[in-house]
Amino acid sequence: MSSQTRSETRREVSTGTGAIVAENLVKSFDKGIVKALDGLTLRVSAGEYVSITGPSGCGKSTLMHMLAALDRPDSGRLMVDGADLMRLHDPDGFRRSRVGLVFQMHNLLAHLDAKANVSIAMLGTSRTRRQISERADELLEMVGLAAFSHRRPPEMSGGERQRVAIARALANEPSILLADEPTGSLDSHSVDRVLNVLDDLRRERPVTIVMVTHDDGVAMTADRMIHLVDGRVSEPTA
Amino acid sequence: MSFGWLVRHNVWSKKVRSGLTALAVAIGVMTVVALGIVTDSLKTTAAGVLQVGAADFTVAQKGVNDILSSALTEQQLAKVRGIDGVRSATGVLLDTERLDKAHPLVVEVGIKPVDLKPFGVQIADGRAFRADAENEVMLGIHLAQDLGIKVGGTIHVTDKTMRVVGVFNTGNTFGDSTVMFPLAPFQAYQRQPGGLSLLFVKVDPGTKVSQVRSAVERSSPLLVTISSLIDFGRADRSYQLITAADRAATFLAIAVGAIFVMNAMVLSLVERYREFGILRAVGWSRRRLIALVFGEAMVIAFIGAALGVGLGFVAISILENLPSLEGVLKPTFESWVFGRALLTAILVTAIGALYPALRAAHLSPQEAMRRE
Ligand SMILES: Nc1ncnc2c1ncn2[C@@H]1O[C@H](COP(=O)(O)OP(=O)(O)OP(=O)(O)O)[C@@H](O)[C@H]1O
Numbered sequence A: 001m002s003s004q005t006r007s008e009t010r011r012e013v014s015t016g017t018g019a020i021v022a023e024n025l026v027k028s029f030d031k032g033i034v035k036a037l038d039g040l041t042l043r044v045s046a047g048e049y050v051s052i053t054g055p056s057g058c059g060k061s062t063l064m065h066m067l068a069a070l071d072r073p074d075s076g077r078l079m080v081d082g083a084d085l086m087r088l089h090d091p092d093g094f095r096r097s098r099v100g101l102v103f104q105m106h107n108l109l110a111h112l113d114a115k116a117n118v119s120i121a122m123l124g125t126s127r128t129r130r131q132i133s134e135r136a137d138e139l140l141e142m143v144g145l146a147a148f149s150h151r152r153p154p155e156m157s158g159g160e161r162q163r164v165a166i167a168r169a170l171a172n173e174p175s176i177l178l179a180d181e182p183t184g185s186l187d188s189h190s191v192d193r194v195l196n197v198l199d200d201l202r203r204e205r206p207v208t209i210v211m212v213t214h215d216d217g218v219a220m221t222a223d224r225m226i227h228l229v230d231g232r233v234s235e236p237t238a
Numbered sequence B: 001m002s003f004g005w006l007v008r009h010n011v012w013s014k015k016v017r018s019g020l021t022a023l024a025v026a027i028g029v030m031t032v033v034a035l036g037i038v039t040d041s042l043k044t045t046a047a048g049v050l051q052v053g054a055a056d057f058t059v060a061q062k063g064v065n066d067i068l069s070s071a072l073t074e075q076q077l078a079k080v081r082g083i084d085g086v087r088s089a090t091g092v093l094l095d096t097e098r099l100d101k102a103h104p105l106v107v108e109v110g111i112k113p114v115d116l117k118p119f120g121v122q123i124a125d126g127r128a129f130r131a132d133a134e135n136e137v138m139l140g141i142h143l144a145q146d147l148g149i150k151v152g153g154t155i156h157v158t159d160k161t162m163r164v165v166g167v168f169n170t171g172n173t174f175g176d177s178t179v180m181f182p183l184a185p186f187q188a189y190q191r192q193p194g195g196l197s198l199l200f201v202k203v204d205p206g207t208k209v210s211q212v213r214s215a216v217e218r219s220s221p222l223l224v225t226i227s228s229l230i231d232f233g234r235a236d237r238s239y240q241l242i243t244a245a246d247r248a249a250t251f252l253a254i255a256v257g258a259i260f261v262m263n264a265m266v267l268s269l270v271e272r273y274r275e276f277g278i279l280r281a282v283g284w285s286r287r288r289l290i291a292l293v294f295g296e297a298m299v300i301a302f303i304g305a306a307l308g309v310g311l312g313f314v315a316i317s318i319l320e321n322l323p324s325l326e327g328v329l330k331p332t333f334e335s336w337v338f339g340r341a342l343l344t345a346i347l348v349t350a351i352g353a354l355y356p357a358l359r360a361a362h363l364s365p366q367e368a369m370r371r372e
């Protein structure tokens, strides 16, 4: 983190650890023809669990990519976990330690078993080989898959794979978990198991969760629901 | 888990992909190794003649294509003998002849009986030939055993049936595979009265070899002196050609191998987009991703090097038994072969992996995750 970012963090408490402040985010593709985000403003406080819903193409995934520093908005202001993502020097380091990411599908490497899939997130951190192994066991235990550590993704159900992905996202103890339709391809039983894992996690330690979902039932489990339309947050009508 | 484990696991879990890439490396290595051994063997064969005479240096005609075709005279020998610091100089006339299928290139040496001892020839059995005997020869011990001919037997060479009066030993495999003739009758048969091929010079004790060498070269612009393989390379044009051909083929083999490796790795990139996207999404840096791709390439390089050396030996044994090369090629397998193989393999894979690794690193992670 640059010293400039650090001083900003001190100035404005609400942009600190675990919090998200997005103001007027604009992101367009195809030379401005497609406006995926069109002046989006959003605040999430530390430890809060929010769900994001909205029609297909409204910019949900694009927003998640911005929050994870996988891509940068064209304009606006974006502070995540105290870091200014508009001028971040080390997005890799940011992803490695500050946020955890879960996608709808294809989170795992097919040729690695569950434990190795969790472990890859810890390579390049200060952990020793032994510590990586212990931490991976601990995480798989937490998502209820201790017995599955040597199974490869093709030998697991969709729900089990998503729980492995969550375990990996939490490997380096990020303060924010970003999940883009993590239950999108699961049956209701598997959805419940995944939601339980998140529930347990939040009881254990404060973690901010931003979850994109198409499923109203899933969205309702959040502290707060945010609805996106055409690249912005739509004001609640009720 | 460690980074090294992941590298090896990735190579191992894609057996077909890794195997085919290693095969491409191996073919490059095989070519380079086999060529190296053949070149080396040809050089040793050609240079072997120089090591026979127990001399400090050899004198040959300047600018010949093949040292065996060097042409000198007895007058030149006399002149060299007169140079300060020269203790002794032995002149020999050389030729080659095909004996049979197994001995397509036997070296024949015409030498005076008095010169045999200074030349390092020891009689192992029988006696030396007489200076003017037209039908007496001596066989090197190696050749005699190979042909199964003993003292008192006969051999058909230089269009005549000759009597083998002695078997000799030079302490040098090349020398022990030659046939020796008395110089005068051999010169007559070659229609080169007074003709010689090479002079073998010994210097006076306490005299610098280099000084005597330059004195010899100053004495006549037609003479060149040789005392090492490097000198030999300067004197023998065929040797230069062999070396140049070896270099060119090595370069080609590495280039073709690298293109094969690049092709295989670029193809595999497409199926690995998502894998790289995931690694970037969990915080892997570009450098780490490049290290992964290169690390895998290096493991494949080692496998390819081992495979290539094996294939190279197979190729050599096939070449060795080709009718046209039988007896000419006497490969020696030395440790430099392994160093050369490894170097080739690493070059081939490193060059081949460069572009794919950079492509992988500059892939945008969210693009990768979007692909279905
Ligand atoms: N890399 C890109 N290049 C071009 N257009 C893009 C790119 N990424 C997103 N878009 C466009 O931006 C808009 C928002 O896409 P986004 O993926 O964020 O939607 P979404 O809300 O996640 O939709 P879904 O519910 O279907 O996942 C879409 O019109 C999409 O086509």
Ligand SMILES: [Mg+2]
Residues within 6 Å of the ligand: A060, A061, A062, A180
């Ligand atoms: Mg989406």
